[in-house]
Amino acid sequence: MTDTLILPSSVPQRPRRHRSATTEPVLIKALLIGLCLVLLTVLLFAPLIAVFDEALQRGWAFALQSLSDPDAQSAIRLTLLVAAITVPLNAAFGIAAAWAITKFDWRGKAWVITLIDLPFSVSPVVTGLLFVLLFGANSALGSWLVANGFPVVFAVPGIVLSTMFITFPFVARELIPVMMEQGRAEEEAALTLGASGWRTFLTVTLPNIRWALLYGVLLCNARAMGEFGAVAVVSGKIRGQTTTMPLMIEMFYNEYLSVAAFTMAGVLALLALVTLTLKSALEWRYADQLAATHRH
Amino acid sequence: MNIEIEAISKSFGTTAALHPVSLAIPSGTLVALLGPSGSGKTTLLRILGGLEFPTAGRVLFDRTDATGLTVQERRAGFVFQSYALFRHMTVFDNIAYGLRARPRKTRPPEAEIARRVHNLLELINLPDTGARYPSQLSGGQRQRVALARALAIEPRMLLLDEPFGALDAKVRKQLRQGLRDIHDATGLTTVFVTHDQEEAMELADLVVVMSMGRIEQVGKPEDIRARPKSEFVREFITA
């Protein structure tokens, strides 16, 4: 037997550096990482830097000055208003849809899920067109609404509706897989303990889905504030009245008011960065409670 | 092919997985590496297969140093614990994979590959499964396909990591005999890792009992049973 014999003198050092069977050579790795960084710089980081660079080309004071323009102010207020209406409505829809889909068994569920996803594959411009057709001056409903003092197209309700369409799936898409995975046992337990339906929802379901809900709301809000195509079609771009921040950017840009355009763009870019930061923080902290981190 | 392990040690960072161990395996032996989890048996097997590299020491195949050989050059038929079948390929393509991966000069023509694959499917008693996907097979069938895939490359030795670990008791017993038969038919030096002392004792010619990165005892099953060298071995084989 030769077990546990130590032969230090006869053992040479490893002849060469070994390569693991499941990785690429270091040089290839470095090349691939480098290629990715170059492409990301050219495609993602350069535009982001350009926004702030252009906004500040004549200094902070000048940039901030452009935000105090009355039209700019009204655009900011309108965008906040639209998000403030759209996001809670879509969150309510997302919770209701996720509850109906995950807590009950019924026929046609798969079809409804497909329908909820539908807005993802509709062009924003087509979305705007939908609401122009439904509520525009050339439709019976539209002219009746205008006659009764409630215009939808070229007015705030149209902007809200088309933004809702665009962001419709965000919250539901995040909540459905999470609630599906969590099952029904905890709610059933609460009910057997005598809790009412609302109490069960507020004390059992909501705490379980809060981070997923926040995640969905975050993405929904980012998209709602940034929507351009659908709003461009439905709003009529009336300066100071139906012009949201993205539309204001276009106007300033086309009027060669570069600093004003990029300053407003910078505000939205900051919002995007805050969104990404919060989103990543949620993913790192609560990965197990988010659908986005184990589905896709 | 005979295998010699000379003072192999392996550490991952500061923790030693293998203290220097040495072992000689005569050609054609069926060897069991037996031990609890964390005993270093899988690390030793992976070093033999070229999937892990020793911190110090040498491996010799037929008296020539094989320590520096890459995993591809070793031609070890390796059967993984999870079987690691390619799930996007049919059973046929799984078994043919190693032959098709050869450089053009040594690659057999497709007709020859087909012939060999069919022979192997006969050998493992699954003659009509070539067109199926791994997901359509039972656990025991998958294990046999993994074995056939490893045999297809005409390996110099057969290495199996817990080959029966994921199977229920009944299938386990059947496949044990299957492995013995294949070993006897091919005459390949075969090393398998197991934590099941009954499996090791029943199947192997030579049992290597390991614990905490050291070899506790090497011997024929009946010798180990009759004369356990340490308290650990005694307890482990009677457990």
Next chain:
Amino acid sequence: MTARSLSFRSPTPMPGWGLSFGIMITMLSVVVLIPLSVLLWRGFVSFGPGPMWEVVNQPRVWSALALSFRAALVASLFNLVFGVLLAWVLVRYRFPGKRIIDAAVDLPFALPTAVAGIALTTIYAPRGVLGSFILENFGLRIAYTEIGIWIALIFVGLPFVVRTVQPVIEEIDHETEEASATLGASRLRTLTHVVMPMLAPAALTGFALALARSVGEYGSVIFIAGNLPNVTEIAPLLIVIRLEEFDYNGAVAIGIAMLAISFALLLAINLIQIWSRRRMGAV
């Protein structure tokens, strides 16, 4: 059991069915279904398939639709390759700043399209930082050409393939790659014959999602495109132009053509998923 399976919903003590189902169906109808049916009604019933075909079957419309589809295809193919590469690098390699890069991949989801549009135009214009460099060294104009449209659509579709492929790479069992190596395959062969086929269904799903998104994209494209009829005029822009001319029927016809393309892509995504599930269930 028969009675139960015939009823619309199986009985359960869970509360809130009426409320949740009611809210869901009402909002789905008001926001999505009724508006979409109005579009289809306007197109197929009021206007008619024949006249719609006449509107679409004009050189300017065809070239706009072809441009939108072609540019989306080019950009999504680029994103297919780059997305798989980026996902691989992000999952398998370690390098400083990896977490930030990983988070930054979602920038196109978070950054408003108009912001992306003017920023890309500024840097890729002939006098922009990158635009002037490329013009001087390669003689290529980016902004105000079709290449500019590709760049904008690459930006918009970048996260899709990365985010569909990443979890699949994370789940690949190392033993699968080791098995390939023990059978004698080189690392390159393992990547092309074992790893790539495993990623294919997810990569194709991401590709189709990116394609669906970029075919209809408007905000990021119109700034960089140049918008020359028959050359750099995308289909969504043509809808906007028709609406500005109060040619509602024209807008409807092009809109329906675009919907058809999107739904074909949606169908393709579903077929890919069914195919991959059937082929390689759980092993």
